[in-house]
Amino acid sequence: MEQRCILVGAGAFGRELINWVYDAQTHGIFPTLNGFISDIPNVLDGFDYKLTWLGQISTYQPADRDLFLLGVGDPKDKETLVSSLKSRGAKFTTLIHPTAVVARTARLGEGVILCPFSIVSADATIGNFVTFNCFSGAGHDVEIGNYTTLSSRVDLTGGVKCGHSVFFGTGAKVLPHVSIGNSAKIGAGALIVRTVTEGSTMFAAPARKL
Template identity: 30%
Template sequence: MNELLIIGAGGFARETAQAVRDAGDLKLLGHLDDDTSLHGTEVDGVPVLGGCDLVHDCSAAQVVICVGNPRDYASRARLVRRLGLAGDRYATVVHPTAAVSSTSHVGPGSVLLAHCALTAAVRVGAHVAVMPHVVLTHDDVVGDFATLASGARLGGGARLERGAYVGAGALVR
């Protein structure tokens, strides 16, 4: 079983940890977070092992970056750059209730949470956060580092640029 480190210990990281537990295909080692007040604690029963740079000491573990700040949506992209990890280090986390068609593709480092759906020929880039109950329909393309908040729905052929944010319940056609 592959081992996984989650970068971040906030809400998105906690949701991702639950998806990892529910899927059961990765061994979750813990969270890494630069907030020193969290080091040595547990978040929802998952240990916070230390700062983000510890990822370099655990070279066998896969990684998913789960930071997201409504005041700074570029934080995930900056952290990927800062860590400088090879692309094959990044895991893709898909909750077992997510429906992903065989013609769809999800990039490395992306997270699909509970009850989201990718219908046909959907392309999700790298390090994308897809929250619960998001629906992506035929031929949608979601750029790297995008965030789709819970309940967002994209009509067929929609295109989201790198780093885009789509708010909760949004309908995009």
């Protein structure tokens, strides 16, 4: 049975993924996108994307041949959508852009997305449904929990330990061996120099608690 690849969500990040999927397709490392599911049927109206709406996320019933690509950036939304779709039997795929670099000894979980020029270095462990946007990187021995999102140009240096459902804004940097608690929010451009507690919001450089 031929698989059918379906994008989950087609907002701003989803539109980026459509482009990155096309790049991967031209290198023969990703299947064709056959459509998208979204609770906003006309979300792609006005954009030059020839992708068919297949139904609402909340009611779509996955078929055996369906393989889903998660086009959502917010950690809480990712967890909610994955849980809902998996309860209906959904299977998810990973997207690694042709320009991304993954060390041989790195470990990637289910549904990981590595956008252009992202890097996962030696012996890093990346959890399920973690997103690396463009030019972001995880250094050696970094650990990242499920559903975490790195916006563009985020730098997690060697030995950083990051919990689940963390959101990093554009250009955030974390110094070596610093720990980030679950569900923390790290603001754009923040420099993290010490432990961040669970649920904290950090901003500025060096970062302060909001």
